Amino acid sequence: MPYRRLPNTDSARLRALKRAVEISKEIPPFRLAFSMKTLVKIQAILPLFENSISHQRQTLVNQTEKAKRNQETARKARLYITHFIRVMNMAIVRGELPPETRSFYGIATDDATLPSLTTENELVAWGKRIIDGEEYRIRKGSSPVTNPTIAVVKVRYEKFLETRNHYKTINLRASECVNKTSDMRREVDELITTLWNEIEAGFSSLPEDEKRIGAERYGVVYVFRKNEMVRRDLSPTLFGTDQEENH
Numbered sequence: 001m002p003y004r005r006l007p008n009t010d011s012a013r014l015r016a017l018k019r020a021v022e023i024s025k026e027i028p029p030f031r032l033a034f035s036m037k038t039l040v041k042i043q044a045i046l047p048l049f050e051n052s053i054s055h056q057r058q059t060l061v062n063q064t065e066k067a068k069r070n071q072e073t074a075r076k077a078r079l080y081i082t083h084f085i086r087v088m089n090m091a092i093v094r095g096e097l098p099p100e101t102r103s104f105y106g107i108a109t110d111d112a113t114l115p116s117l118t119t120e121n122e123l124v125a126w127g128k129r130i131i132d133g134e135e136y137r138i139r140k141g142s143s144p145v146t147n148p149t150i151a152v153v154k155v156r157y158e159k160f161l162e163t164r165n166h167y168k169t170i171n172l173r174a175s176e177c178v179n180k181t182s183d184m185r186r187e188v189d190e191l192i193t194t195l196w197n198e199i200e201a202g203f204s205s206l207p208e209d210e211k212r213i214g215a216e217r218y219g220v221v222y223v224f225r226k227n228e229m230v231r232r233d234l235s236p237t238l239f240g241t242d243q244e245e246n247h
Contacts, residue, residue, distance in 0.1 A: 001208060002222040004200075007192060010053050012221075013185070016192050017046045019219030033202030033218055038195050045191065049184050056177040063167075063174045070160075070167040077160035078117045080153045081127055084134075085114055088145050101142070104133035120164065127157040196220050 007013040020034065020042050029036060085105075089112050091097040099109040106129045107115070117123050134150040144150065196215070203214040212222055 002212065002224045004196065005221045005223045006189065006196070007221075010181075010185070013188050013192065014046075014050060014053070016195070016219050016221075017042050017049070017188070020195055021046065023218055033214070034195055034198040038191070038198060041191055042195065045184070045188060049181075049188055052177070052181045052184050056174075056181045059170070059174045059177045063170050066163070066167045066170045070163045073156075073160040073163040074120060074123060077127060077156045078123055080148055080156045081117060081123070081130055082114060084130060084145060084148055084150070084153050087147060091145065097143075097145075101137070104137045105130050106133065123160070124164075127153075127160070131157060 007016050020039065024032060024039050032039070085107075088097065088101060088105075092099055092101060092112075102109050102111065115122070115126050117126055131150055131154050134145060134153075138144050138150070199215050199218045199220055200211065203211040206214065216222065
């Protein structure tokens with residue numbers, strides 16, 4: 001015998017709920033194979049679940065877009081900070097700046113290597129050190145590093161911080177949406193199980209084939225095992241068109 005397969009995707013869940021609502025409009029309440037109590041619950045949760053899924057999808061799209069934007073602003077900030085440090089080191093090599101200049105940025109006076117800016121946290125930390133150090137050095141009367149100036153570096157750095165904060169916000173929203181939909185999904189699964197149990201119970205007095213045909217009309221999904229031979233015209237179910245096209 002075929003076995004019942006409950007929905008395992010959100011699209012299938014919505015299909016099951018919508019079919020119950022649709023058939024409730026086609027058949028008088030006293031003839032429905034499921035209770036009015038279940039119908040009321042379906043009518044209440046369907047728009048909420050559908051909206052939650054839609055909101056989650058849109059949030060995930062926004063998350064992807066913000067991720068790309070965040071990566072791009074981080075790349076530019078990293079480029080400008082790296083270039084600033086290289087220009088400063090070259091000025092020291094040429095004798096235009098003393099080695100002690102490095103100490104303003106939290107770098108050892110004899111260290112000409114570039115600090116690691118691989119992670120965003122490193123980029124945030126070193127960007128602040130470089131900007132604060134250069135601005136303090138200029139206030140002390142020292143000649144500014146140019147090409148790029150610290151003002152240009154600061155613009156790129158602050159743009160990175162801005163997009164990073166936006167990205168964190170959208171990540172939080174995405175997480176909240178996923179959790180909300182997940183909670184609703186469990187409730188929907190329980191409701192569909194109750195719905196289909198009631199539907200099958202409503203046709204329980206009929207022979208197995210007729211019971212299945214009746215339940216399928218209500219949206220209950222059955223799957224035949226590979227070793228089961230089923231005549232194509234066994235029943236005109238909701239999925240009959242697809243079955244005929246596949247043969």
